[in-house]
Amino acid sequence: MNRIAPAFGPLALGLALAAASHPGFAGLIGASGRPLAVGHLAELALNHLALAATGLALVAALGIGLGLIATRARFAAFRTGIDTLAAFAQAVPPVVVVALALPVLGFGGPPTLLALTAYGIMPTLRGTVGALDAVTAEARESAQAIGLTPAQILIHIELPLAAPGLVDTLRTALILAVSVTAVGALAGASTLGTPIVAGLQNQNIAAMLQGAAATASLAFLGDALLLAIGGLRRRD
Amino acid sequence: MTARLLAGLAAAALLPAVFAGLPLLHLAPNRLVTGAPVAASTALGTSLWPIAALAAGGLGLLAAGRGRRTAGLAGLACLGTLALLLAGLGAGAADLTAGQPFATRARLASGAWAGVIVLVCALGFAARRARLPGSGLMAAAAVLALIGGLWSAGRLDALSLVVEGRARSDALGGAIRDHLVLTLGALVIAAGLTAGLALWRRGRGAVELTVSGLQVVPAVALLGGLVAVLSALLAAAPTLRGYGISALGTGPALIGIAAYLLLPLWRGLQAARRATGPDQLDAARALGLTSGQTLTTLRLPLGAPAFVGGLRVATVQALGLATLGALVGAGGLGTLVFDGMAQFAPDLILLGALPIIALSLAAEGALGRLEAALRRWWPR
Numbered sequence: 001m002n003r004i005a006p007a008f009g010p011l012a013l014g015l016a017l018a019a020a021s022h023p024g025f026a027g028l029i030g031a032s033g034r035p036l037a038v039g040h041l042a043e044l045a046l047n048h049l050a051l052a053a054t055g056l057a058l059v060a061a062l063g064i065g066l067g068l069i070a071t072r073a074r075f076a077a078f079r080t081g082i083d084t085l086a087a088f089a090q091a092v093p094p095v096v097v098v099a100l101a102l103p104v105l106g107f108g109g110p111p112t113l114l115a116l117t118a119y120g121i122m123p124t125l126r127g128t129v130g131a132l133d134a135v136t137a138e139a140r141e142s143a144q145a146i147g148l149t150p151a152q153i154l155i156h157i158e159l160p161l162a163a164p165g166l167v168d169t170l171r172t173a174l175i176l177a178v179s180v181t182a183v184g185a186l187a188g189a190s191t192l193g194t195p196i197v198a199g200l201q202n203q204n205i206a207a208m209l210q211g212a213a214a215t216a217s218l219a220f221l222g223d224a225l226l227l228a229i230g231g232l233r234r235r236d
Numbered sequence: 237m238t239a240r241l242l243a244g245l246a247a248a249a250l251l252p253a254v255f256a257g258l259p260l261l262h263l264a265p266n267r268l269v270t271g272a273p274v275a276a277s278t279a280l281g282t283s284l285w286p287i288a289a290l291a292a293g294g295l296g297l298l299a300a301g302r303g304r305r306t307a308g309l310a311g312l313a314c315l316g317t318l319a320l321l322l323a324g325l326g327a328g329a330a331d332l333t334a335g336q337p338f339a340t341r342a343r344l345a346s347g348a349w350a351g352v353i354v355l356v357c358a359l360g361f362a363a364r365r366a367r368l369p370g371s372g373l374m375a376a377a378a379v380l381a382l383i384g385g386l387w388s389a390g391r392l393d394a395l396s397l398v399v400e401g402r403a404r405s406d407a408l409g410g411a412i413r414d415h416l417v418l419t420l421g422a423l424v425i426a427a428g429l430t431a432g433l434a435l436w437r438r439g440r441g442a443v444e445l446t447v448s449g450l451q452v453v454p455a456v457a458l459l460g461g462l463v464a465v466l467s468a469l470l471a472a473a474p475t476l477r478g479y480g481i482s483a484l485g486t487g488p489a490l491i492g493i494a495a496y497l498l499l500p501l502w503r504g505l506q507a508a509r510r511a512t513g514p515d516q517l518d519a520a521r522a523l524g525l526t527s528g529q530t531l532t533t534l535r536l537p538l539g540a541p542a543f544v545g546g547l548r549v550a551t552v553q554a555l556g557l558a559t560l561g562a563l564v565g566a567g568g569l570g571t572l573v574f575d576g577m578a579q580f581a582p583d584l585i586l587l588g589a590l591p592i593i594a595l596s597l598a599a600e601g602a603l604g605r606l607e608a609a610l611r612r613w614w615p616r
Contacts, residue, residue: 010449010452013449032471087600090596091556091593091597091600092593092596093555093556093557093559093592093596094556095560095570095573096556096559096573096592096593099573099574099576099577099585099588099589100589102585103270103580103582175451175452175454179456183454183456183560186563186574186577192457193454193457196456196459197456197460197563199464200463200563205463205464205467205468206464208463208464209460209461209464211457212456212457212461212464213457213461215454215456216452216453216454216457216458216461219452219453219454219457
């Protein structure tokens, strides 16, 4: 129980925000406009989840894969470039990537996925490199001394020791994924950002509140899930 | 040696391959459609060959050669290529649009963007390897002077982006001003809040939790939620309107952006606080320094780089988040981006996006330099 305790805060917040996105709540606090029906909101949430999960899978596969390659001794020369590149990649905000991808890829999911990948890959790569760097040289050398092959060292020594750092990296990537997917509503992707953007345009305060609460709820619930996974992976 | 030679050959072939494979311009009947691609040989005419040769020489030299002088030479070749390429594109666009209806646009296509990005990156790389004092700054200034010179000489006037920029120069200036006001305003609010929270010693854990919890909330949701809550508040108490509070506009944007800046600023402040070790403080006390003297001679010099690091992250984030301010009617460069998205006009999107990227890179570069300089100034 103790190990998953840090997940309880985000879980409670996520559940509270999910409750606040119910159409009844908007009426309760007297927000004007037409609230969305539960079914429609659930459909948007499923779309949001599917898009964010696809993007997260892409970002995780590319970011962690490249991070694993970059930490091999053979590619040490590229290491200095990663931090600089990551800093420069952060200079382009996700909205701008979505906007720039729009004329190339058209409306909907694809520009959102591109923005997600482009914006998420460098922090994930940097986080992976940082997590693997935290594995001590002694651990690597003793594994080498007992005759493990490089692949065995990676699987049995480096990855388990780097797991907490990797889970933290994935948490950041997940929050980015949920947030960028909400921005994707501007490019016409049908996500939980849609009621917010549409609500801002036609003064539908109730729908805006529902969308905002549901998006934040999704982010907190995802964060709670990864915190719990990270806690369970940690050995006491 | 062979590997180096192969890398040089591959780098030399990069730009010629881009020119051969990707279109340099799109010729469109109006500003909203993509139009027909124009290949490099048509867009640049006879100047294609010197440009490709110079690019191959510069990039090949950069990848194959070593040493500072070679890097400097490669950098100059890249700068020359960039100048020729931009001037050639401007002239090509002028030729293509000459005699066409007024609405015809010649738009930069994928090949032109790829070429410019590769050349600018190579120039930065060469400037770093040349290791002259301020060579990075010089390279950035050279690129800016080059673009500015070509712009003011009217050599780029036929390009669609420039046409769009000249048509909206007033709106662009206003948007940049609004963007900077939003960014600086949010930074000031967040810095004040961070300083206030830092004084509350008892609640450090709670502040840490709140500030990092805020980071989880997606920006669009926070802005939308703020507008919704503010308008519900105004509906409940209409007298608040008299005090100039409104649900849309600069107010919610400033609050929303500032909320995200708390984390980097807070982290920076805590790192700055921790930069002074207990033994150093003991030594200062043993020397008989007053707490004011400890602050100015020990804490500030040791902590300044870490705080500037936090400020750098916060500034870059603020510049990006200010784009979303346009969603809630706070103006800024996001207005141009969102207008462009609504009209499906790529040039208008670029007109808003390019200054945002340039401002972020400039802030990142300037504050990063300041951080490094502070670290060198007071070595620990």
